[in-house]
Amino acid sequence: MNFSFKAMNKNSAGLFFLVALAAAIYCFFAVPATWKEQRLSYDIFQNDNVQAVYIERGKQRIVPQAIAYESSPLRQAALDNISQAPEVKTQWVYLDNDPQNIVMLKADYHLGAWSLLPAIVAILMCLLTREPVAALLSGILVGAIMLGKFDITGDVLIPSVGTDNAAGILILYLWLLGGLLGMWSKTGAAQAFAEYMTRHFVKGPRSAKFIAWCLGVLFFQGGTMSTVLVGTTVKPMADKAKVSHEEMSYIVDSTASPIASLIAFNAWPAYVQALIFVPGAAFLATEADRIAFFFSSVPFSFYAILAITGTLLVSLNHFNFAGKPLRTAWQRSQNTGELDAPGAKPVSAKELHEPQVPDNYRSSALEFILPLVTLLMVAVLTFVFLGSPKIHWAFGSALGLCVALALFKGMSLGNIMDGFGNGLKGVVVASVVLMLAITIGGISKEIGGGLFLVDLLGQQVPFWALPVILQILTMLIAFSTGTSWGTYAIAFPLAMPLAWAIADAQALANPELFMMICFATVLNGSVFGDQCSPISDTTILSAMTTGCDLMDHVKTQIVPASMAAFGAAILWTMSALLLV
Known part of the structure; x- marks a missing residue:
């Protein structure tokens, strides 16, 4: 009976992988990219040379000359009319004809729900085969085909292994x-x-x-x-x-x-x-x-x-x-x-x-x-x-x-x-799994998985529902990418202005308290997704250092973690209703 169950899982995994490959090829040829305007707000100040600067990754960087938002090719109205990548990647603009109100515009894209395919393939293959290396390679292959990177070794694996992050691992x-x-x-x-x-x-x-x-x-x-x-x-x-x-x-x-x-x-x-x-x-x-x-x-x-x-x-x-x-x-x-x-x-x-x-x-x-x-x-x-x-x-x-x-x-x-x-020899398999997890996380980010999930959210939701919506979104992003800090980089620049806009539009009595609740949901939702994801470095290392089977760890941890997440969702909703 156990043998038959394992054989059925392997057959199911093989069929699922073939379907996923076909879907990846379809995406490459037929699914258009949806370009989205991203606004990045920085704390801009003047340095000793009276230059406008901002801090990025611990270093001071000079703010280039800003242009009017209405003239930028990276504004959403312009992005809605393009069929290929914009010529510029980032651009500084000023809003509302105010030269002091400066933000950086960035254009990112997603492929709709298809953006989640590489992460879904990796996670489901992990569950079906209990072979993390094979599962991650499957997700990487699907994502690479969707991106048109058919030289998997030269275009995907070597660039990923050659990064400072990979060398550090x-x-x-x-x-x-x-x-x-x-x-x-x-x-x-x-x-x-x-x-x-x-x-x-x-x-x-x-x-x-x-x-x-x-x-x-x-x-x-x-x-x-x-x-x-x-x-x-x-x-x-x-x-x-x-x-x-x-x-x-x-x-x-x-x-x-x-x-x-x-x-x-x-x-x-x-x-x-x-x-x-x-x-x-x-x-x-x-x-x-x-x-x-x-x-x-x-x-x-x-x-x-x-x-x-x-x-x-x-x-x-x-x-x-x-x-x-x-x-x-x-x-x-x-x-x-x-x-x-x-x-x-x-x-x-x-x-x-x-x-x-x-x-x-x-x-x-x-x-x-x-x-x-x-x-x-x-x-x-x-x-x-x-x-x-x-x-x-x-x-x-x-x-x-x-x-x-x-x-x-x-x-x-x-x-x-x-x-x-x-x-x-004892940790080489775990190190390979970590390397592949980083690779598929990079592919998921490049293909816009996190951006698609956040893009599902509109500004017209009731304020009391926003904390749990942000919790669910960040849980999904972190689970599918295997990183909490990477999720922070995606979610916080979108979630915090959204929470502020909703607090203002719905005239909340205590907007700062509401922002604290929303902040905590993003922080905690990302931690949950990272913990429970089979492609997360902390999940893999916890299993490795304690001598546990990776999928046994995932299956036993996800139940109590989900109970804690459900309890937290109730408490965040009650806090928003009673305190804000």
Whole structure:
């Protein structure tokens, strides 16, 4: 029966992929692009040379001479009459015949609902085949054909792999993280740490999960850094305590980004504030105002609050709101001791799950603790003094210390290189998945998936319905692109002016409070979509570092996350009705 079900899934996947390829070819030849005007508002000021400048990606840039909006080829009225890409990509214009009211115009396009096809293909193929690499390649192939990039290697994969972002992933997750995990396995440090924690702190599955939750709250930087740190730290003791990999990956993933949006003493406010300037909104006028607005909106981050509460309840063995899949994983590990579901294929390789300590080498928990402390100190200190955590420095320092300790204790260079190599082998599949996830995210953005979803929204909706509409849109965008920060870049410049316009048109008594609620829905909806997407880096890394099958992690996490999202939607709607 199980064999027949698998065969049926494979047949369905093959047929679906062929249909998707046919649809992609149709789109390339027959579906016209819909061009949309995008207005980007910046905080413009004068520099020391009395030049009008704005800040972009942390750098001052000079504002070129602006023209009247009515003369721009990038205004919507002009874009409605074109059949091919406009000659200029961006242009500065002034609005309402006011030379001081300057915005940047940008033309982007989408292909209607077809813009979602690459992401839908990747996600459904993941569900049908349980093979992330094949699924992502399928989505990339479909998206490339839609864009007319028929040389998949030369036009899509190589340019994506050749970016700074991709190089950073290869160095961090393949070399540094893989090397560190391999060294901990070779020296037996991870096992020694697990035994130490078990003797002194971990008394069973519940205490192991609670420690994982506490570490998730402690490492509130969010994103990939938190998932990697918590996952690698807790896996040895969680395995020893017989905690299922689905439970642990859920706790790691659903605590990392939500806590970062609540305890926002990290890079999030600095990044987001640059996207939420709205002309006419005095409380968003300056960078300081926008950062203060971010922190003032924290009490409305209902999804983050409910998500973190959910992981706490699971860590304490309360599964009332966790859903059947997660509860089944807990019961399986308790009754049988099996940490994975039957047929599971963990993202990380077995080289990282089993210690391979050389004869006569004495393992020590300090070989796990000291590199981990070094990693945290470098990350925190660089954040404090340089403004952003230098993750590569942190992992590089930890790996260097791990190697130095092993050499000092007498491990041969050959054994060290063997451990390093095993670590690379252990994470190479996950690194490939991350690279492909970035590639398909870029294709989805280029083809206008997020823009199409936002374009569905009009200004005539009731004000109380806008927060949930923004929540659903950002959930869909982040789920289909696999990135919360990428969703912020798409959604905030559109959602915040829209919320301001609705607040003004419908004469709300407290527009600032309404804007806070809408801001929180975009922030939290993006986090939900990123967490639950099988093509998200945090989803993949949570599964990798905890030793979980990727799709098992997705299927068990999406139920409690959806419950938290539903509860948040109710609270946002009630807040809009009662407080605004």
